[in-house]
Amino acid sequence: MEKEKKTKKRKRIILQIVMWTCILISVGTCTRYILWVLPRRPKPNNQPKYSSKEESYFKELEKRNNWKNPDRYIYNINGKGKPLPNDSVFFNKNYAYSFGVDIEDSTTFFSLPANTEDTIALYLYNHVVDRTPQLRRIEIIFNYEEDLDERASIGHSRKSEYAVRGKRLVKLKHDME
Numbered sequence: 001m002e003k004e005k006k007t008k009k010r011k012r013i014i015l016q017i018v019m020w021t022c023i024l025i026s027v028g029t030c031t032r033y034i035l036w037v038l039p040r041r042p043k044p045n046n047q048p049k050y051s052s053k054e055e056s057y058f059k060e061l062e063k064r065n066n067w068k069n070p071d072r073y074i075y076n077i078n079g080k081g082k083p084l085p086n087d088s089v090f091f092n093k094n095y096a097y098s099f100g101v102d103i104e105d106s107t108t109f110f111s112l113p114a115n116t117e118d119t120i121a122l123y124l125y126n127h128v129v130d131r132t133p134q135l136r137r138i139e140i141i142f143n144y145e146e147d148l149d150e151r152a153s154i155g156h157s158r159k160s161e162y163a164v165r166g167k168r169l170v171k172l173k174h175d176m177e
Contacts, residue, residue: 117160
């Protein structure tokens with residue numbers, strides 16, 4: 001009889017130890033998730049809001065040149081100019097400013113003057129973008145999508161890259177695809 005009581009008591013103690021171990025592991029896992037994983041999840045909209053200068057300049061470009069959807073994308077870069085995998089934008093680290101425009105007709109796209117990108121990059125750098133020492137690169141991209149038929153299209157783009165050296169912009173490359 002006494003032996004049965006001891007084995008029942010042992011089983012209950014073992015069961016309690018297993019139960020408390022499971023509870024502690026689950027609390028530890030939840031705490032780790034809350035403190036480590038949640039803050040590092042990508043945010044749906046990681047871009048800072050447009051400044052008033054950006055909004056007015058983009059509206060002016062839409063009216064004056066009949067361009068659609070002038071937009072910008074800001075991302076952090078490393079010392080070699082490669083994008084960092086981080087989803088958030090930090091202005092206290094090196095970053096790049098990418099400006100893009102969709103053009104709807106081929107005549108406008110193929111008749112763009114050769115120095116259009118230079119003009120836009122200089123204006124963005126001198127009047128729109130805050131000249132922080134962390135701004136390292138400006139990209140200007142023009143996109144045009146040509147519809148071949150109802151199920152096929154081909155994309156064309158013009159891209160120019162500029163590096164910020166001191167307080168000057170230096171053109172790195174110009175691509176036309």
